[in-house]
Amino acid sequence: MKTIVELNTLLRKELVLEWRRHSALSGVVLYLFSTVFLSYLAFDGRINLETWNALFWLILLFSAMNAIMKAFIQENERRHLFYYMMVSPATFINAKIIYNSALLIGLAIAGFVVFAAFMGNPVQSLSLFFINLITGMAGFSSILCLVSAIASRARNNFTLMAVLGFPLILPLLLVLIRVSGQTINGTSFSAIAPGFITTLLLTAIAVTLSNVLFPYIWKD
């Protein structure tokens, strides 16, 4: 019960903070939109299904990296100390994962709308596509939050985050791109079930590991 109250408070705090420095979020959104527009110009509107799929996920990956990087790096040190006295580290990282999942899901849906507007929407099984998108973003968040925490402790920039994050996110990304490709061509749930379960499994493992490992690095 106490954990739930703490989680709730932390999530609300994230929202308030996000609102107060909306420049960070709008930066990420702008990044997403301009990458989409840039690829629209670069591909000149001519694009086949495989490229559509790959491009969409790559744009999402880079936007997600940008969005989650600020999850830890932007918090200032003294405020961190305060959180750590108030709540348990596991609750803290869980709140981060949940909040950033929601953020990424919103970002991904907005990204899809813009992307479809410019590049056309070839997706046939739209609901399955979105299920894959949503679980995928939760997976991204659960893997990248711990990486972001490590990168921020190392007091390093985007490069370290990318170097540490890419190899870890790649397996998940491959599964997501595969499933997403299936949904574009039209498919049934049973056909994407193995990929879907893999995504959930990777997410669950990443969350568990984050809970176990974060307490070791939260103190500076």
Next chain:
Amino acid sequence: MQVLKNNWWKIAGILLLVYVITGGLLFDVPMIDLLHETIRNIYFHVGMWFGMIFILFAGLVFSIRYLLRNDPSDDMKAYAAVLVGLLFGALGLLTGMIWAKFTWGSFWVNDPKLNGAVVGVLTYLAYVVLRGSVDDRDKKARLAAVYNVFAFVLFFIFIMIIPRLASASIHPGLEGNPALVPGDLDPRMRKVFFPAIAGWFIMAWWLFSVLYRTMRIHQKIEDITENS
């Protein structure tokens, strides 16, 4: 006599690998279409890959032990193990690529298992980069240990799951453990294959211990010069 007592396992490893090199190249092997004589690569390529997994697993154990006990020497051991793992990974890739050239016609094909191997190497290179970008010794050790545990688990789920998920992999051993399933390997080859695995394990451990001792000496010299 003392020398022999401490080093008998190294000598055993040397003898095993001498046997593997001679027997692996000279003994009879079953003739299988496409593979022909290249099947002998299993003693080296698969053996080194197993050696890599073994030493990376040792690294994982050291990292966990570091997190539990905070002993800096555990962290150093984990680092040494990862470096040896990277060496074996690179050798495994190299032997695999040479083999691929002769069986598949090109050094590299887009295959889930091959990509998995590259992801593994990238992961552990990232580990080395992470260590390089933190100065504080204690903090470096903690971050590296956490990353090592996280990376190891995700990477191993990856190489266990992805090949099974993919509809087609031209790499042998779709079940994930090539050559270990009974009946998969000709008895003539098992005679060399199992000693090969033992030999590569010993080699990996030996290299690891030499590397660790070197690193420990460097560290001590640094400490002494700082103090005096």
Next chain:
Amino acid sequence: MAGEKMMVVVLLLLVIFLGIAVFLFYLERRLSASEKKLKQLEEKQREKLKK
């Protein structure tokens, strides 16, 4: 003829491998020597600190 060539390859590989093994033993000997020296140095330093 082919058999002879194979023998040459095997011998060459064995020489390379044994070379590596000998080098490792040599390294270990030097490491042991350094470790010994360091131990003495550390003890000296400790005595100095005591004084």
